[in-house]
Amino acid sequence: MKPTRREVVASLAVAGFAAALDPVTAWTQETTPALRVNADRLRAHLEALSVYGRPAGGSFADGVSRTAYSDADVPGRQYVMGLMRDAGLDPRVDTGGNIHGMRKGSDASLPAILFGSHIDSVPSGGNFDGDVGSLGALEVVQTLQEHGVETRHPLHYVIWQNEEGGLVGSSIAAGELPASGLQRVASSGLTVEQGIRKIGGDPSRLAEARMAKGSHRAYLELHIEQGGNLDKAGIPIGVVDGIVSIDEYDVTIRGFANHAGTTPMPERRNALLAAAKLVEAVQQIMTAEPGRQVGTVGHMEVSPNARNIVPGLVKCTVELRDLSDTKIAALGERIKARAQQIASETGTTIEMDKVENDPPAMATPEIQKMIENAASSLGLKTMHLPSGAGHDAQMMARLGPMGMIFVPSVAGISHSPKELSRWQDCANGANVLMHTILALDRT
């Protein structure tokens, strides 16, 4: 049995202890190290949320398709807003469609500590990506609430809308949604503009959803790793160094479409042969030096794409990621140079254009340290790693200090119904988030 706040405050008063501290703060510092989230309740909430977008006739293990703005997203959001009310938060939807809940702090002059994640999924996704961070963060609020723990800073809980469609909600909050962003078609088939209306926002007043730079103490996000590093190493908590920089290229390879029966091999200008050499070049160049950099040709379209025609045109993508943007820029230049050699070897032309460049979003060292300490105080080992995936946290890094906590994904599988994080790992992550918030609150 833990003492209640009333009992502790009374005992402190009796002992004449901690004269420099107000009784509430003193109680908090004494008691909170033992605070733990309710792991069973977190699991129950994750299981309950999973029904919104579950495949017909399926179970939790069959994953979820709760794409942003879909008919599953709307009741899923309603469900979470109900949980927010249970945790003492009064949910508010901003004009961009993000859901917010504020919990007052004892010192109204302090900026809020912001934390949360998203609950939209990719089509045929899993029940952990976004959900663990969203419901883990809510579990933190509910735990503080039921133990009567008051923080000095206000706590600002947030659910970002349409993370999977390109960090849409957090981009709106950061004032980074491009002009064309509202017309983008989401996985649900609606445009972002239509979607925002459907979930209770107002796309004509997006500026009202912007958050000012420096308006919060820090942003924290708990998320599954979506890679296999923690699982492979057997380490329960990842301290994210930062979110990688991404360079995206569109590649157009032009050869000459010709009859596959009548065109001798030496006369061909085969765009697919050039594309094949480019795929191998990306692999070779990206693995030729040490480091965690990755390079992917994920999309390819062949034209005319007929069994009996030498391909005349190939369009494909090249995507490079690393924490160092100068490193991927240099690697991209090497791939471009190799592409020109391939073009001349194959009688094709290759255009390779950089179409997007996301800078890296580094986690604040001070916050990384707090996450490490929180984990350590809970007896949990940590490992530093970059996030190879994009997260709403990268938008929030533009507004103030940022930190991310990762928990293991079994076998590194994500964006798949097979995505799995163990319940204990989910609870560990929420506990680390809670104690990082409490540590931040003391600063």
Added chain:
Amino acid sequence: MKPTRREVVASLAVAGFAAALDPVTAWTQETTPALRVNADRLRAHLEALSVYGRPAGGSFADGVSRTAYSDADVPGRQYVMGLMRDAGLDPRVDTGGNIHGMRKGSDASLPAILFGSHIDSVPSGGNFDGDVGSLGALEVVQTLQEHGVETRHPLHYVIWQNEEGGLVGSSIAAGELPASGLQRVASSGLTVEQGIRKIGGDPSRLAEARMAKGSHRAYLELHIEQGGNLDKAGIPIGVVDGIVSIDEYDVTIRGFANHAGTTPMPERRNALLAAAKLVEAVQQIMTAEPGRQVGTVGHMEVSPNARNIVPGLVKCTVELRDLSDTKIAALGERIKARAQQIASETGTTIEMDKVENDPPAMATPEIQKMIENAASSLGLKTMHLPSGAGHDAQMMARLGPMGMIFVPSVAGISHSPKELSRWQDCANGANVLMHTILALDRT
């Protein structure tokens, strides 16, 4: 001015010449070496046919989309049937939709000499593939008709339907259309069954369109080369050795789709990387030994085909062609063996199944010799070459002797609006066809 038959017969009678021959045969042997088709009329007919399926607002140079059973195919066929009547033929559509015209010979006991081609095109094709052979052959009939040349053998002119969709009409005539053939969807969007009805055939009575083995003296087909060999060599007439054997494979490469940002390079099971290595292997193995063999990966589908996902599945085709079926069978085995190495290098599985095997169709040496002699008598150089493309002639090779005459395609371009054969080459081809028919008639 050439003498008319009447004049020649009279002069022969006066001279008491060629006592052993009947006057008509004597006249034919004397006069026909000088016979030539009307090159201008052939050109005019090719230009007139090109309007059926011409792109809106286009010209002859913009090519044609007269796909089988389309709304362009039907009036195109009507146009050719009109030309047949002009040439003294009475067009008849068989139950399979092929168009026939018979011209009597002087000896009713002899089998017909069969010749013709097709007038359907690929989508966005050219005005020479099929058309040169069809209208060139009709020009031969009209030339014989207007010069009053009577042959001993009946002449059987034919337009095969839907050559481009898989030799459909000639397969019906050879009894080789597979049971599933009627349900195949043609480029026009109709099934073959619907298409045959549309062009005046009766798919319920296809057996009536079969031609018996040995029922004709030989089949001859004039066609554009569709490759660049004749054009490159500057030789006006190709004597086809045979139509190549084709082995078609379907390939399925299974890796594991995973997040392109969070999956380290060494952990990937990248199906597209394996496919790239396979494309290069096909190129390397097919060019490693001398010969005219060709190998093509023409079709590829990548799944899930997203910029930010390591491809988990690739389906592609491999097509191998050569006159020697044992050669391509052996090369196919080498590619399969290499595919297994690639699978183990990339952590994927590769299935490679032979889904079709067309045997080669060799041209009859006797007929090849007659084509050579006919060209030589016209002062035209010849070159022997295989046909890398399939033709209706390969179906006819199953029923009796077969020969094919090729004329140059400029730069080897075909199945393209840019397809071009010079008018003189078209006329040369028709003249060689005519003199080959006349030589055959003398046997």
